[in-house]
Amino acid sequence: MASSKRGAFIVIEGLDKSGKTTQASILHDRLQDQRDAGATAPKVVKLHFPDRTTAIGKMIEAYLHSESELDDRAIHLLFSANRWELASTISAHLAQGTTVLADRYSFSGIAYSVRKGLPYEWCRAPEVGLPAPDLTLFLNISPEVAATRGGYGLERYEKEEVQKGVRQVFDQIGRAVQEHGEKGEGKWVEIDAGKTKEEVAEDVWNAVEPLASGVQGSISGLWE
Ligand code: Z5A
Ligand code: MG
Numbered sequence: 001m002a003s004s005k006r007g008a009f010i011v012i013e014g015l016d017k018s019g020k021t022t023q024a025s026i027l028h029d030r031l032q033d034q035r036d037a038g039a040t041a042p043k044v045v046k047l048h049f050p051d052r053t054t055a056i057g058k059m060i061e062a063y064l065h066s067e068s069e070l071d072d073r074a075i076h077l078l079f080s081a082n083r084w085e086l087a088s089t090i091s092a093h094l095a096q097g098t099t100v101l102a103d104r105y106s107f108s109g110i111a112y113s114v115r116k117g118l119p120y121e122w123c124r125a126p127e128v129g130l131p132a133p134d135l136t137l138f139l140n141i142s143p144e145v146a147a148t149r150g151g152y153g154l155e156r157y158e159k160e161e162v163q164k165g166v167r168q169v170f171d172q173i174g175r176a177v178q179e180h181g182e183k184g185e186g187k188w189v190e191i192d193a194g195k196t197k198e199e200v201a202e203d204v205w206n207a208v209e210p211l212a213s214g215v216q217g218s219i220s221g222l223w224e
Pocket of ligand 1: 016020022064104108109113149157194198
């Protein structure tokens with residue numbers, strides 16, 4: 001890797017059960033294989049938001065399992081704080097040339113809370129300044145197909161009418177990022193997640209490959 005390159009920050013977003021965790025894992029392994037094959041490829045780390053291992057993450061998990069009730073604004077800020085807990089770690093990895101993959105990020109935070117009726121700008125505010133992704137892959141699937149997938153319906157928001165509302169907000173965010181993407185939001189690429197796992201993985205790889213050896217330029221703050 002050229003010494004002037006830093007690691008790429010790649011985010012995977014999408015509705016529930018669109019295959020984010022499946023694809024994050026396939027992509028991680030592919031990038032890791034590349035590194036194992038030649039020492040010049042960057043290291044790679046994979047994160048998942050919410051990170052349920054921290055104290056804040058445990059509060060979020062209790063909420064998602066409906067074991068606790070929280071004001072909509074309070075839970076929104078906890079999800080955001082859960083990202084800020086890892087912000088300096090993400091920036092340090094990127095600066096050291098490590099590729100960072102995140103399974104969900106700020107866009108999920110906004111989409112689920114706006115769907116509940118909170119104002120868009122209020123929801124976006126606590127995300128401003130987090131490390132900005134270089135690339136967001138939005139796994140697009142219809143809520144009807146998502147509802148047929150394994151594990152659906154176990155957590156609080158996994159209901160078809162909720163997912164339809166969330167999808168509308170994601171569409172709004174995607175359009176905004178595509179229009180302003182050069183200013184600290186990175187690139188937004190939509191992937192058809194209704195295909196087989198292998199086909200989706202190929203589309204994901206085609207989008208990621210140009211960044212796989214690292215990217216030029218400093219790390220931007222999201223929406224800054
Ligand atoms: N949330 C929020 O409100 N605010 C925030 O800031 C953040 C999150 C970060 C938990 O998230 C909740 O938190 C979530 C949003 C909210 N809403 N709810 N409920 P989470 O990321 O922890 O959720 P999860 O439990 O991991 O589910 P998921 O992420 O929605 O699923 P997924 O990762 O997209 O799908 P998957 O686990 O990879 O695959 C699901 C199943 O489908 C599994 O059986 C796979 O084998 C199968 N699969 C995957 N791909 C395919 C294809 N291509 N074909 C057929 N079957 C497939
Ligand atoms: Mg997942």
